[in-house]
Amino acid sequence: MTIIEFEAILTTVCRNLTDECQVKGIYAKSADFELRVREELKSLLAKTEMKVDFDPHPYIFPDIVLNEFGIEVKYTANNTWRSVANSVFESTRSNEVKHIYLLFGKMGGTPEVAWGKYEDSVIHVRTSHLPRFEVEINPKRSLFAIMGISYEEFLQLPIIEKMVYIRKYARERLKEGERLWWLEDSADTPHSLPLQVKLYMKLSQEEKRKLRAEASLLCPQIVKPSRSKGKYDDVAIYLLTYHGVLCSQTRDLFSAGSVALRGNEERGGNYLARALKDIEREMREAALSLEDKLFIEYWGKSVPPEKRISEWLKMADELAIIWKPSDSLFL
Numbered sequence: 489m490t491i492i493e494f495e496a497i498l499t500t501v502c503r504n505l506t507d508e509c510q511v512k513g514i515y516a517k518s519a520d521f522e523l524r525v526r527e528e529l530k531s532l533l534a535k536t537e538m539k540v541d542f543d544p545h546p547y548i549f550p551d552i553v554l555n556e557f558g559i560e561v562k563y564t565a566n567n568t569w570r571s572v573a574n575s576v577f578e579s580t581r582s583n584e585v586k587h588i589y590l591l592f593g594k595m596g597g598t599p600e601v602a603w604g605k606y607e608d609s610v611i612h613v614r615t616s617h618l619p620r621f622e623v624e625i626n627p628k629r630s631l632f633a634i635m636g637i638s639y640e641e642f643l644q645l646p647i648i649e650k651m652v653y654i655r656k657y658a659r660e661r662l663k664e665g666e667r668l669w670w671l672e673d674s675a676d677t678p679h680s681l682p683l684q685v686k687l688y689m690k691l692s693q694e695e696k697r698k699l700r701a702e703a704s705l706l707c708p709q710i711v712k713p714s715r716s717k718g719k720y721d722d723v724a725i726y727l728l729t730y731h732g733v734l735c736s737q738t739r740d741l742f743s744a745g746s747v748a749l750r751g752n753e754e755r756g757g758n759y760l761a762r763a764l765k766d767i768e769r770e771m772r773e774a775a776l777s778l779e780d781k782l783f784i785e786y787w788g789k790s791v792p793p794e795k796r797i798s799e800w801l802k803m804a805d806e807l808a809i810i811w812k813p814s815d816s817l818f819l
Contacts, residue, residue, distance in 0.1 A: 498603045501528045505601040514595040518563035521593045549581045558585035567597030569625040576619045607639030688735035701770030706786040711808040
């Protein structure tokens with residue numbers, strides 16, 4: 489069967505199912521809709537060598553495999569042509585398929601069923617536990633056109649190289665104060681967030697010191713003058729996205745008396761400098777142990793572990809303005 493012949497069958501399926509849902513009523517569930525897609529295909533392909541599988545593997549991509557053709561079925565009860573689709577890694581993709589199509593049932597508004605080429609329909613990447621494509625019928629521009637690579641070329645890339653494209657695309661769309669939480673190069677990653685969010689104030693003193701040290705090292709802007717806008721934003725984002733820890737008063741991690749006076753109970757002086765002095769050992773440990781990708785994300789560059797403290801001091805000296813961190817820290 490040629491591509492033109494297969495696409496003509498898809499057009500017929502969409503026309504028949506559109507008429508059906510507009511006359512008889514919408515499909516109540518996505519499973520009902522996918523079943524009707526399979527039944528229509530079976531009827532239209534009856535005189536061909538293609539056989540429709542009604543009991544496929546639950547995680548195979550795409551949903552329906554017909555020799556070298558594949559159909560990913562999407563359904564929504566809302567009035568939209570957009571939906572979250574498969575993982576960008578496509579680790580469960582069928583090896584048989586060469587041409588993939590999106591067949592979409594939109595039950596909101598005026599019910600309608602339509603199809604599009606899959607590579608033309610991918611418009612965005614969303615992140616859950618893994619980055620996933622977002623698809624739309626007849627978009628203005630595909631994700632692959634935006635990234636400057638074809639879908640077929642993207643498929644052939646190893647995971648690490650795929651993530652270069654995905655992270656670049658995601659970073660270009662970050663708003664002020666936002667960070668990527670998904671930094672890993674592959675699905676087989678040692679870092680994962682816990683399902684439950686932990687409150688910073690409920691942690692042990694040892695855990696608090698460790699997290700304060702990591703955040704202080706990655707976010708040298710904490711040394712800025714006290715009225716600087718957003719100086720603690722990255723700290724809060726890092727604790728939440730990398731450790732699953734929620735800290736409602738991030739400023740208190742560095743300027744409250746409970747941390748600033750821990751090493752010396754005498755009041756007065758620069759509380760921030762005193763708080764950092766108290767966790768110098770933990771900051772040195774963090775400099776040697778934290779992943780390089782975190783420094784690339786937060787500092788914008790890769791720095792060898794043994795040079796991270798000296799680099800932090802250089803950045804901190806430029807940011808502090810009213811005091812010089814290198815005069816009092818890590819002497």
